[in-house]
Amino acid sequence: METLLKVKDYKVYYQTLKGHVKAIDGVDFFVRSREVLGIAGESGCGKSTLSNSLINIKAPMIYEGGEVYFDGVDITKLDVNKMRTLRYTKMSIIPQYAMDAMSPTKKIKRIIFDLVREHDRKIAEEEIISIARGRFKEVGLVEYVLNKYPVELSGGMKQRVVMVISTLMNPKLLIADEITSALDVSSQKFTIEMLEEFMDKGYVDSVIFITHDLSVLYQIADRIMIMYAGNVAEIGTTEEIIKSPLHPYTKMLVESLPKMDVQYKKKKLKGIPGHPPNLLNYPSEGCRFYERCPVKINPQKCKLQKPPLFEVKPGRYVACWAYAEGEKGE
Numbered sequence: 089m090e091t092l093l094k095v096k097d098y099k100v101y102y103q104t105l106k107g108h109v110k111a112i113d114g115v116d117f118f119v120r121s122r123e124v125l126g127i128a129g130e131s132g133c134g135k136s137t138l139s140n141s142l143i144n145i146k147a148p149m150i151y152e153g154g155e156v157y158f159d160g161v162d163i164t165k166l167d168v169n170k171m172r173t174l175r176y177t178k179m180s181i182i183p184q185y186a187m188d189a190m191s192p193t194k195k196i197k198r199i200i201f202d203l204v205r206e207h208d209r210k211i212a213e214e215e216i217i218s219i220a221r222g223r224f225k226e227v228g229l230v231e232y233v234l235n236k237y238p239v240e241l242s243g244g245m246k247q248r249v250v251m252v253i254s255t256l257m258n259p260k261l262l263i264a265d266e267i268t269s270a271l272d273v274s275s276q277k278f279t280i281e282m283l284e285e286f287m288d289k290g291y292v293d294s295v296i297f298i299t300h301d302l303s304v305l306y307q308i309a310d311r312i313m314i315m316y317a318g319n320v321a322e323i324g325t326t327e328e329i330i331k332s333p334l335h336p337y338t339k340m341l342v343e344s345l346p347k348m349d350v351q352y353k354k355k356k357l358k359g360i361p362g363h364p365p366n367l368l369n370y371p372s373e374g375c376r377f378y379e380r381c382p383v384k385i386n387p388q389k390c391k392l393q394k395p396p397l398f399e400v401k402p403g404r405y406v407a408c409w410a411y412a413e414g415e416k417g418e
């Protein structure tokens with residue numbers, strides 16, 4: 089299948105008075121056309137930094153290196169104007185907390201109009217509102233929502249509005265950052281179904297779906313990428329990641345998931361001991377999971393050398409020295 093996005097050795101830091109927070113420190117992955125790539129990992133592992141930076145790098149974020157090919161073009165080299173056109177019309181994002189970030193003083197139709205106009209100066213207001221009206225209908229939102237203020241809408245409705253707005257120009261890639269996290273289970277289900285419908289109808293080609301909730305990814309993702317402290321830990325199909333995780337971190341993450349057949353009162357959830365490292369001025373060498381890792385297959389190497397992503401079988405990647413040729417059984 090065709091590759092829509094290819095990210096190579098990508099680094100994005102935050103500039104602070106105390107130094108650099110190495111939030112994304114050399115990640116490699118790709119997104120195919122017509123697929124949903126799920127990204128999961130603990131709070132602070134860099135999911136939002138990665139997604140926001142792909143759309144727009146702004147202070148205190150700094151680009152530190154690497155390539156991001158979108159439709160064959162390295163967008164890290166594009167000028168501000170080209171990037172502005174690409175953003176929203178070709179690659180769009182629903183940022184984390186987007187539904188609470190909508191301007192409280194603007195009606196929904198004004199929010200839509202301003203956003204579209206920022207990226208496409210030629211399109212007429214009539215046309216924008218007419219597309220929005222059609223999409224609203226499809227997702228079960230009555231037209232008068234266009235004349236409402238965000239505060240007048242329920243959480244589920246706001247999320248639907250945000251999804252319509254972010255896909256109005258039929259972007260090739262949609263990045264959805266924690267769009268189900270603040271919703272109840274039935275709104276979560278509705279949101280996922282809506283996203284699938286948008287893909288079926290061709291309103292979006294590919295989706296990067298970010299959540300800390302692996303059980304949500306099990307429902308929607310074709311493949312999953314697990315991140316740990318600004319690095320990629322593992323990539324595989326959803327089935328592979330959930331049923332046969334390879335990286336010690338993913339194994340612990342999957343074990344900490346509540347299982348349907350477990351009686352909670354009898355068995356406490358495991359959780360993962362320890363904390364992720366503080367990424368301020370953190371060394372780029374060595375494995376970032378080292379301190380918490382129960383395996384440490386080759387302690388000296390694990391501590392000092394960053395494990396690359398080993399392709400253990402086609403399309404299955406693990407950043408752990410335990411999967412290096414000749415390392416097992418040493």
Ligand SMILES: Nc1ncnc2c1ncn2[C@@H]1O[C@H](COP(=O)(O)OP(=O)(O)OP(=O)(O)O)[C@@H](O)[C@H]1O
Nearest residue numbers: 102109111130131132133134135136137138148367
């Ligand atoms: N503006 C900022 N300045 C400095 N450091 C930041 C800034 N924003 C985020 N960070 C740091 O960057 C790292 C990655 O944060 P990010 O928000 O990308 O994580 P996340 O995986 O999205 O977490 P969550 O699951 O809580 O949404 C964290 O260590 C965080 O403290």
Ligand SMILES: [Mg+2]
Nearest residue numbers: 135136137184
């Ligand atoms: Mg986040």
